[in-house]
Amino acid sequence: MYIRPVTIKRGRKRHAYWALVESYRTERGPRQRVVAYLGQMDPQGRLGVKHAAQGKEDRRYQRDLWEKTEPEWVEVDIQRLRVENARAFGGVWLGLELMDRLGLREFLDKHLPWEREEAPPSLMAATLVLARLCEPSSELHIAEHFYRHSALSDLLGVPEERVNEDRLYRTLDALWPHKEALEVFLKNRLGTLFKLEYDLLLYDVTSTYFEGQAKRNPLARHGYSRDHRPDCLQVCIALVVSKSGMPIGYEVFEGNRSDMKTLQPVVTVMEERYGKAARIWVVDRGMASQENVTFLREGGRRYIVGTPKAMLKRFERDLMAEKWPVVREGLEAKLCPSPDGEETFILCRSRDRREKERAMHDRFEKRIEEGLAAVQAQCEAKRCDPVVVAQRVGRLLGANTRGAGAFKVEVETAPDGRAKVTWKKEEAWRAWARLSEGCYLLRSNITDWTPQELWKAYIQLTDAEAAFRIQKSDLVLRPIWHQKEERVKAHILVCFLAYVLWKMLHLTCEQAGLGDEPRRVLGELSKLQVVDVVLPTKKGTAIRKRCVSRPNEHQAILLQRLGLNLPAHLGTTECSGNF
Numbered sequence: 001m002y003i004r005p006v007t008i009k010r011g012r013k014r015h016a017y018w019a020l021v022e023s024y025r026t027e028r029g030p031r032q033r034v035v036a037y038l039g040q041m042d043p044q045g046r047l048g049v050k051h052a053a054q055g056k057e058d059r060r061y062q063r064d065l066w067e068k069t070e071p072e073w074v075e076v077d078i079q080r081l082r083v084e085n086a087r088a089f090g091g092v093w094l095g096l097e098l099m100d101r102l103g104l105r106e107f108l109d110k111h112l113p114w115e116r117e118e119a120p121p122s123l124m125a126a127t128l129v130l131a132r133l134c135e136p137s138s139e140l141h142i143a144e145h146f147y148r149h150s151a152l153s154d155l156l157g158v159p160e161e162r163v164n165e166d167r168l169y170r171t172l173d174a175l176w177p178h179k180e181a182l183e184v185f186l187k188n189r190l191g192t193l194f195k196l197e198y199d200l201l202l203y204d205v206t207s208t209y210f211e212g213q214a215k216r217n218p219l220a221r222h223g224y225s226r227d228h229r230p231d232c233l234q235v236c237i238a239l240v241v242s243k244s245g246m247p248i249g250y251e252v253f254e255g256n257r258s259d260m261k262t263l264q265p266v267v268t269v270m271e272e273r274y275g276k277a278a279r280i281w282v283v284d285r286g287m288a289s290q291e292n293v294t295f296l297r298e299g300g301r302r303y304i305v306g307t308p309k310a311m312l313k314r315f316e317r318d319l320m321a322e323k324w325p326v327v328r329e330g331l332e333a334k335l336c337p338s339p340d341g342e343e344t345f346i347l348c349r350s351r352d353r354r355e356k357e358r359a360m361h362d363r364f365e366k367r368i369e370e371g372l373a374a375v376q377a378q379c380e381a382k383r384c385d386p387v388v389v390a391q392r393v394g395r396l397l398g399a400n401t402r403g404a405g406a407f408k409v410e411v412e413t414a415p416d417g418r419a420k421v422t423w424k425k426e427e428a429w430r431a432w433a434r435l436s437e438g439c440y441l442l443r444s445n446i447t448d449w450t451p452q453e454l455w456k457a458y459i460q461l462t463d464a465e466a467a468f469r470i471q472k473s474d475l476v477l478r479p480i481w482h483q484k485e486e487r488v489k490a491h492i493l494v495c496f497l498a499y500v501l502w503k504m505l506h507l508t509c510e511q512a513g514l515g516d517e518p519r520r521v522l523g524e525l526s527k528l529q530v531v532d533v534v535l536p537t538k539k540g541t542a543i544r545k546r547c548v549s550r551p552n553e554h555q556a557i558l559l560q561r562l563g564l565n566l567p568a569h570l571g572t573t574e575c576s577g578n579f
Helices: 043-054 090-102 104-111 121-134 139-146 152-156 165-194 263-274 290-298 309-319 351-381 386-399 427-436 451-459 461-473 485-511 518-525 553-562
Strands: 002-010 013-026 029-038 082-088 200-209 234-242 247-254 280-283 302-306 326-328 331-337 344-350 407-413 419-425 439-444 529-536 541-548 569-576
Touching: 002 518, 013 553, 082 090, 090 104, 090 121, 090 152, 090 165, 090 485, 090 518, 104 121, 104 165, 121 139, 121 152, 121 165, 121 485, 139 165, 165 247, 165 263, 165 485, 200 263, 200 461, 234 263, 234 461, 234 485, 247 263, 247 485, 263 290, 280 451, 290 302, 302 451, 309 331, 309 344, 309 427, 309 439, 326 451, 331 451, 344 351, 344 451, 351 386, 351 407, 351 419, 386 407, 386 419, 439 451, 451 461, 461 485, 485 518, 518 553
Parallel strands: 200 280, 280 302
Antiparallel strands: 002 013, 013 029, 082 529, 200 234, 234 247, 302 439, 326 331, 331 344, 344 439, 407 419, 529 541, 541 569
């Protein structure tokens, strides 16, 4: 679900709402419907938010909207009144609020003590995380632009001149050794805040590439690139998340490490860190080798894993059966016990996936057929070298592998030395393709669950995929510009912490009835600014008031729903001079 701003005019009055919209599937495609309208809270709701704000602990930078202050009156020259130094406020303030709720700033204060540095390392670490959440960029950009153009100097109490690129690099070096302690702390704290369950662990692997040669990093290797940059060196990142998508931990591997070789080390690390409890590991088919399945089974672990497409052949008779239990609209699944009784195979058939795969097969078959017809016509029109023609046919089939099995092609040498191309379609392949389109197979050693429960558990792997997608797009995990191994790992750790804040905002929005789109909420509140209002007085001095811009109607609704209390101002100073 997501939120959509709505403005309604009734007479001369203007009313602002948020529409909570849900997307759902129909036979005619995806549709949307409004679930609820979210407007201003009634007096009881506002009172509840006030009590919630007052009951929160460690609100060092939280100002109370309801706090009554005595008015101060001065005579001001309105002709010379002006506004200066407008800076971004809402995004970094929201990030700090999330860090305080999480207790992350307290953790950083404890583990990154302030010794000889002019700026506390804990506050510099918070700066790195907030910059990654609000405006992902390099350390140089953070020091020269982001920090100066945001309200962080007021919120953190660190002057702009003390924030520089070298200090941020030293903060990365100091932060990385605390990775394991951070993961344990966040897992326990988030579990308490949101009552998370860690009985289901989702595991996936991605890669991220480097700009530069990365000669100082032994992990930087050429390998299979999910970013379509095989020309660049890369590292692989293995991530473990809970069934709600909250990250639990991650590990960094060499860029040429295959997915199958990452599972056992990660499972071992997670069990050493959190104990070997009765958890269920959900793993994609790219890591479901027989060796890994045996490792999970022999260790007494429960698992749900995908299987290679070729394994479907063993269940051809089950595929041809007419009756399939319906899991949900457009999806069917059935259980197929293994002969030894130790495992259960789950045969799934998706209508949308079948239509997609059929369209792909038809498209590739058409390309191959047109290409073979062109080669055949060329061979008939002129004398062609059989070896060259065979190479051309091989390239054609290699570029369209999804449909290559449908054709049997022969390149022969005619009596006159010409190349002769003959081909025909393999009906057996096409029949199997039609039968297996939209089908996939899962395997598990959980024998007391229904097909629907097993499928739902496996499909939550999309939460792990979404985690990588958000880190790469919204948090700009890629590309990596650092060259040293420790700096690269620290960069990934900062991205991990920023994603934790992202997911925390996500779950907070869900609890507040704001759907599951934190991107919209963060973007809307990031529009809030802090400005210096300069008030020249009759005495010849000027009062400089650092004020927070007033939220509009839509922003006020979000703040109320999230239980956030926006400060009205950040300070007042009096200065003299010519105005």
